[in-house]
Amino acid sequence: MNLDVLIIGGWVVDGTGAPPFRADVGIADGRIAVVGPSRPPVTQSPPGEPGADPAGETRAAAVIDATGRYVLPGLVDCHAHGDAVVLDPEIQLAALRQGVTTFVLGQDGLSYAPTTTKAGFDYASRYFAAVNGGHPGVDGPVTVAELLDGYDRATAVNTAYLLPHGTIRFDVMGAAERAPDAAELRAMRERVERGLSEGAAGLSSGLEYAPGRYADAAELAHLCEPLGGLPYVTHMRGYGASAATGMAEAAEIGTRAGAPVHISHYHGPAGTLLPLLDEARRRDVDLSFDTYPYLRSSTILAMVLLPPWVPAADPDRAVAALRAEPERLARDWAGFADVWGRITLSHAPGFEWAEGLTLPDAAGRHGMEPAEFARTLLIETRLEAGCVAARPDEGPEGEASIRAILRDPGHTGGSDGIYVGGHPHPRGFGAFARYLGRHVRELGDLTWEQATVHLASHPARRFRLPDRGLLRRGQVADVIVVDPLRVADTATYENPRSLAVGVDDVLVSGVPVLAGGRLTGATPGRALRPA
Numbered sequence: 001m002n003l004d005v006l007i008i009g010g011w012v013v014d015g016t017g018a019p020p021f022r023a024d025v026g027i028a029d030g031r032i033a034v035v036g037p038s039r040p041p042v043t044q045s046p047p048g049e050p051g052a053d054p055a056g057e058t059r060a061a062a063v064i065d066a067t068g069r070y071v072l073p074g075l076v077d078c079h080a081h082g083d084a085v086v087l088d089p090e091i092q093l094a095a096l097r098q099g100v101t102t103f104v105l106g107q108d109g110l111s112y113a114p115t116t117t118k119a120g121f122d123y124a125s126r127y128f129a130a131v132n133g134g135h136p137g138v139d140g141p142v143t144v145a146e147l148l149d150g151y152d153r154a155t156a157v158n159t160a161y162l163l164p165h166g167t168i169r170f171d172v173m174g175a176a177e178r179a180p181d182a183a184e185l186r187a188m189r190e191r192v193e194r195g196l197s198e199g200a201a202g203l204s205s206g207l208e209y210a211p212g213r214y215a216d217a218a219e220l221a222h223l224c225e226p227l228g229g230l231p232y233v234t235h236m237r238g239y240g241a242s243a244a245t246g247m248a249e250a251a252e253i254g255t256r257a258g259a260p261v262h263i264s265h266y267h268g269p270a271g272t273l274l275p276l277l278d279e280a281r282r283r284d285v286d287l288s289f290d291t292y293p294y295l296r297s298s299t300i301l302a303m304v305l306l307p308p309w310v311p312a313a314d315p316d317r318a319v320a321a322l323r324a325e326p327e328r329l330a331r332d333w334a335g336f337a338d339v340w341g342r343i344t345l346s347h348a349p350g351f352e353w354a355e356g357l358t359l360p361d362a363a364g365r366h367g368m369e370p371a372e373f374a375r376t377l378l379i380e381t382r383l384e385a386g387c388v389a390a391r392p393d394e395g396p397e398g399e400a401s402i403r404a405i406l407r408d409p410g411h412t413g414g415s416d417g418i419y420v421g422g423h424p425h426p427r428g429f430g431a432f433a434r435y436l437g438r439h440v441r442e443l444g445d446l447t448w449e450q451a452t453v454h455l456a457s458h459p460a461r462r463f464r465l466p467d468r469g470l471l472r473r474g475q476v477a478d479v480i481v482v483d484p485l486r487v488a489d490t491a492t493y494e495n496p497r498s499l500a501v502g503v504d505d506v507l508v509s510g511v512p513v514l515a516g517g518r519l520t521g522a523t524p525g526r527a528l529r530p531a
Contacts (some may be wrong), residue, residue: 003028003060004510010066010481013448014471015073015457020448025071026058027477030510030524035471062512064505066481072452073471074101074158074478074508075432076459078290079264079414082157083111084135089519091419091428092156096514098432098489099480099503102528104414104463106162107264108235109206112138113147114163114191120171124164126315127210130300130347130386133420145198148527155525156513158478160463162204162233163195165223166212175313177214185222193226199529201463202230202262207237207246209303210313217252224257230530231262231288231462240268240391247276251285262462263289265416267297267391270404277408288462290414291406293434295398296493298346298418298425301385304339305374307332315383322379333371338392340370344493347386347421351377356423356494359387386418388425388493403445406435406454412462413455426496430489433500437488448484464530477510 005027011020012035026034077095080103085091095103105111110128112135115121121141125134137150144161151159172187173180180188192203203224206212212235224232232254236246247263254261261280266273266289280287302312307329311317322329343359345351354362354377363373377385391398405411413435417428435455439445446454460469467476480503487502506514511524 001026001034001058003033003058005062005064005477005507005512006058006060007064007066007071007479007481010069010071012071012471013452015452015469017449017453020070025471025479026060027479027507027510030477031467032471032473032475032477035473064481066505068483070448070482070484071471072099072480072482073456073469073475074480074506075099075413075455076102076104076463076465076469077415077417077432078104078262078412078459078463079107079416080104080428081107081131081416081418083132085133085419086151086155086157086159087136093514093519094429094497094499095157096506096519097500097503097517098430099436099482099506100157100432101478101480101506101508102158102160102465102468104160104162104201104459106164106200107204107233108209109164109166109204109212110209111164111167113142113144113167114195115141115167115171117141117171119174120167123170123313124167127313127383128300129384130420131418143198144195144200148199148529151525152527153523153525156508156519156523157525158508158528159525160201160465160528161199162202163192163200165203165205165215165220166209168192169211169215170313173211175211175311175317177211179216180219185219188223189226192223196226196228196230199527201528201530202233203227204233204235204264206235207249208235210311213237217249217256221253221256224253224259227257227259229260230464231260232257233262233264235264241272243268243273243276247280251280251283254285255283260286260288260462263287265297265414266291266405268401269397270401273401273405274408277410288410288412288458290412291402292414292416292427292431293402293406293439294425294427294431295402296388296390296425298386298388298416298427300383301343301374301387302378302383304343304387304389305333305378312383319379319382322375326375329375330371333374336371340374342390342392344388344423345385346388346418346423346425347384348377349381349384351381352422355421386421403439403443406439407445411454412459424496426489426491426493426498429497430491430500433487433502434489436482437502441484441487465528466531468528477507479507481505
């Protein structure tokens with residue numbers, strides 16, 4: 001048997017839910033050729049000489065010794081804001097060191113494609129600049145096909161892409177704070193249909209962001225009708241204490257459209273959230289969700305602070321409003337005394353010295369009160385400021401809620417990783433290693449076989465990622481080798497870019513992309529179109 005790579009001596013966790021079993025994994029032509037005992041003896045072929053062996057030996061161009069380690073299918077990050085930075089080797093390394101081989105992009109209804117106007121593209125780039133950042137290869141209107149082609153074999157990590165509702169809406173309607181007319185709704189639907197034909201893996205919404213927050217359930221259900229079994233992925237209109245409102249709307253949209261529903265970063269008290277999942281399932285909603293194992297959130301500062309009267313979808317108008325009506329803003333912020341201290345600045349162009357500081361600390365160093373400094377920051381950055389925020393609704397049982405929610409069978413992993421700024425949330429650099437190290441090894445919230453289902457095979461099915469998520473013969477060889485005794489996150493709120501440990505060898509499409517914990521320089525990552 002002639003193989004490109006043979007992984008020997010490891011314990012295979014194949015993604016089916018079966019317990020780990022001892023087996024070798026052989027890879028040829030980018031796919032898994034064998035899972036089982038290799039034919040002894042194993043011979044490592046000289047480069048360029050893999051020829052047939054008359055004794056029937058297994059010959060491999062490369063051998064990875066996985067003794068004492070687990071061999072898993074590559075993990076899928078179901079919620080990553082890597083739309084631009086997935087092309088950056090630093091971010092690829094951060095993902096691979098956690099075992100993540102696929103990013104699902106286009107989250108929260110805001111990304112680059114499809115856009116047909118410069119205004120539409122500029123909106124997606126400017127309003128969400130503190131989340132997605134600028135794309136290194138695109139500076140104007142772009143189709144889904146063009147965006148996906150730009151990822152294909154240009155990165156070590158696979159990508160799948162969701163159609164962003166907010167971008168589509170702005171491209172058609174601008175910043176309008178109203179329902180679409182018939183022609184506008186038809187134009188949005190046409191963009192959805194074309195994007196799906198070009199390879200989108202679903203449709204996302206961000207209903208606490210502008211302009212997504214101006215859409216109602218009828219609009220969203222109409223746009224979800226063409227999904228054909230692909231998921232409607234939503235940053236709901238409310239979380240925590242307001243989660244019932246958000247879940248009811250998401251369930252209505254899914255039911256009216258006949259679409260599966262996937263809830264983004266489902267967080268809050270388990271006693272509130274888990275019954276909502278049960279209720280949706282009793283109503284036959286096809287429901288899944290992702291979480292990240294941290295108690296703080298991260299987003300654009302504008303979403304956290306700006307009242308509805310500020311036209312946030314248009315940064316120019318928003319800045320003008322902030323300049324013109326400081327007294328009105330001060331009145332809205334009068335009760336924010338407990339809010340300011342929960343905010344740490346993650347991205348503040350022109351105020352880089354403030355990144356990593358709480359808003360009151362930064363304000364004090366700048367000689368201002370927190371409200372005055374926040375207004376100045378939003379104006380001077382033209383809303384391009386990001387933050388990490390402690391969530392007020394978690395309560396003292398916050399980690400217990402995380403643990404209870406991640407055990408639900410509808411759960412998948414999503415880092416919600418934001419990589420822009422000098423002091424981002426650590427979740428982009430540690431979420432999946434934290435799942436494996438803390439919640440599997442240390443706390444036992446999931447077994448290894450359950451975790452592999454939650455983090456690999458379930459999301460691969462959900463987003464119809466072709467031939468991925470399982471270690472079976474014929475599957476694409478996205479494979480990770482994990483040290484179960486060592487895997488851990490090292491990123492913290494104080495040092496958020498510290499790389500995870502315990503995953504040193506990763507293959508994407510059968511090609512080694514991480515060896516000995518270092519990038520190999522290979523970029524076999526594919527832009528995945530749904531099966």
